Amino acid sequence: MKWIYLLLVLGVFLPRVLADGLPDLGDASQAVFSPQQERRIGESIMSDIRRSSELLDDAEITDYLNSLGARLVANSEATSRRFEFFIVKDSTLNAFALPGGFIGVHAGLILSAQSESELASVLAHEISHVTQHHLARVIAGTQKNALTSLAVLAVAILASRSNPQVANAAIATAQATSIQSQLDYTREHEREADRIGLQTLERSGFDARAMTSFFERLQKYGRLYENNAPVYLRTHPLTTERIADVQNRVESLPYRQVPDSLDFQLVRARVEASQGAATPAIKTFRAALTDKKYSNEAAQHYGLAVALLRGKDYVGAEKELALARKTAVAHAMFDALAVQIKSAAGQPGAALDACRGGLRRYPHHRALIYACAETQLQTRQPNEALGLVSGELKARGGDYRLYQLQAEAYAALGKNLQQHMALAEAYALSGSLGEAIEHLQIGLKARDGDFYHSSIAEARLRQLREMEKEARKQAQR
Secondary structure, rough: OOOHHHHHHOOOOHHHOOOOOOOOOOHHHHHHHOHHHHHHHHHHHHHHHHHHHOEEEOOOHHHHHHHHHHHHOOOOOOOOOOEEEEEEEOOOOOOOOOOOOOOEHHHHHHOOOOOHHHHHHHHHHHHHHOOOOOHHHHHHHHHHOHHHEEEEEEEEHHHOOHHHHHHHHHHOOOOOOHHHHHHHHHHHHHHHHHHHHHHHHHHOOOOOOOHHHHHHHHHHHHHHHHOOOOOOHHHHOOOOOHHHHHHHHOOOOOOOOOOOHHHHHHHHHHHHHHOHHHHHHHHHHHHHHOOOOOOOHHHHHHHHHHHHHHHHOHHHHHHHHHHHHHHOOOHHHHHHHHHHHHHOOOOHHHHHHHHHHHHHOOOHHHHHHHHHHHHHHHOOHHHHHHHHHHHHHHHHOOOHHHHHHHHHHHHOOHHHHHHHHHHHHHHHHOHHHHHHHHHHHHHHOOOOOOOOHHHHHHHHHHHHHHHHHHHHHHHHH
């Protein structure tokens, strides 16, 4: 089996096992694949993730993670490297690094973090996996002959999410010596990621002690529930020596008390409100408000408003959002939710009014732009929607959802070529080159574009075909 194909098949799960550390291997890892190849592998895996039901496609949560990640990256060893953070709809406590700077965070990790510094400590650790090229190092060390055993181990990690017995059976079928050597390799990687991640955390202005508190809680939880330990402990082996090493390093740092940002509190509430069915979430938030068991009252009302919106109680959602606004400073997430509530309640005029005010205050807030463009399309204002999303695409760059909205606006205006050009960009950004090529071909056959747009479409079609051809060559190596 060719190694790049194997990586694509393993997807998320191989990096969870093979993340972090080791002494410098010089050019050995680069001999396996270049940074450009790493990025292409990561993009291919992300294409599968985006098409699956695993991804939590929520602009508010994703933007927060990327903002937090960018702050950490700016203080890491890879300030010029591209990173992308995303959230997975999984209640387990885990995070993982993919080739090419893609970092996934389980919803359960955000809910389990008792502070923003704890969440940042995990992201800093995963960023270090990427900056140190740990996955490339492991593959270079195996010289490809241990990939079969690694594949079995990766499948075992995947199976462990739903069936630990299947996971144990899968591990038993692999060569024990090879698997053990890879786990030992991982422990070395973990120590290196701890060291570098701790430096990144401290430089970024977070509480470095959050890393030890997080580790200690994980270890205690693992001892209490040995047969149901957090996934993070299985994919990131935690030892007493690791904790002691981090504690020793932290002791030399000045004490720093760092309050949680409102962004963190609101996003944490939004994640909680998005999990499972709406009714249990509503009950949980209401009980916490009644008993006054919360760390931030505004976030608690906001979370309840999100849950009530999911439960189609629009009057209740508006009431809770008003209480959130009353108990906190103005925030873009409040404005975006206001538009979503009005639109879902069948009040397009009120939704458009909320859009006008919100966009004046936060002209580039992604969730707000999505909600306003959707409302404009629903109220048959495609020109306004087109102007909004096209302007944001110029300012922000590639965003597959903005291209989808742009395509809807062009379709409403009867501009077939431009509709399919926008759809092609949406698919290309999602890593689906075949679908992108198909849409450009459909658009060109419509023959309703002027010379300028037709020329752009033809040039882009040639470019995408070359990209697809190159991807096939890479997969055959």
